[in-house]
Amino acid sequence: MMHDNKIVLLVSGKRKCGKDYICEKLKLLIGEEKCCIIRISGPLKALYAQNHGLDLKELMSDGPYKEIYRQDMITWSDKIRTENPAYFCKAACDNAPKKLVWIVSDIRRKSDINWFKDTYRDLVKTVRISASEDVRIQRGWVYKQGVDDIESECGLDDYTEWDYQVSNNSEEDSKIAIDSIMNIIKELIQ
Numbered sequence: 001m002m003h004d005n006k007i008v009l010l011v012s013g014k015r016k017c018g019k020d021y022i023c024e025k026l027k028l029l030i031g032e033e034k035c036c037i038i039r040i041s042g043p044l045k046a047l048y049a050q051n052h053g054l055d056l057k058e059l060m061s062d063g064p065y066k067e068i069y070r071q072d073m074i075t076w077s078d079k080i081r082t083e084n085p086a087y088f089c090k091a092a093c094d095n096a097p098k099k100l101v102w103i104v105s106d107i108r109r110k111s112d113i114n115w116f117k118d119t120y121r122d123l124v125k126t127v128r129i130s131a132s133e134d135v136r137i138q139r140g141w142v143y144k145q146g147v148d149d150i151e152s153e154c155g156l157d158d159y160t161e162w163d164y165q166v167s168n169n170s171e172e173d174s175k176i177a178i179d180s181i182m183n184i185i186k187e188l189i190q
Ligand SMILES: Nc1ncnc2c1ncn2[C@@H]1O[C@H](COP(=O)(O)OP(=O)(O)OP(=O)(O)O)[C@@H](O)[C@H]1O
Pocket: 013, 014, 015, 016, 017, 018, 019, 020, 021, 022, 139, 168, 169, 170, 171, 172, 173, 174
């Protein structure tokens, strides 16, 4: 199968490690004409909102709505995933614009990585972002049973085959992380 992409960058990390922060900076550096951020949670939330009569805009935002429904959304989407593990990954890619670089900013499960690797083969590069618990707490993370202790948060804790592992405990860290990822990307999209 031919793809328009040259890179599919899969990004993973615990809550408040700075996934969005790093992905947004990468997108700006690569340029919006070449790059977009994809979220597997996009089609997931759309379908959930539709099925439950909720406001999608509220659900997509970082507000309280997201936290109120997070748990139920996980249970609901797990049911769909049991029948078809790739359902939400495929839907996210089907809806994504054609760009040289796709950054998938919410990779959570081994089944996500497997589907992307089966589909996009050697275009796939994987990145794990980490930050200490102290730093994540400073950024607003509060441990939640039923969220932080289940597969959607821990499914990749023991995954070891990352192409890049970067830490994001500080602004300095993020610069180093972004530089090293950009070095690879620049070469691949030339
Ligand atoms: N290197 C950094 N320097 C300064 N602020 C940062 C850094 N990384 C992240 N932040 C800030 O920390 C907060 C959490 O980051 P972000 O939303 O990117 O995390 P996330 O991993 O996407 O979280 P979630 O899993 O909840 O979506 C944001 O306010 C972000 O601006």
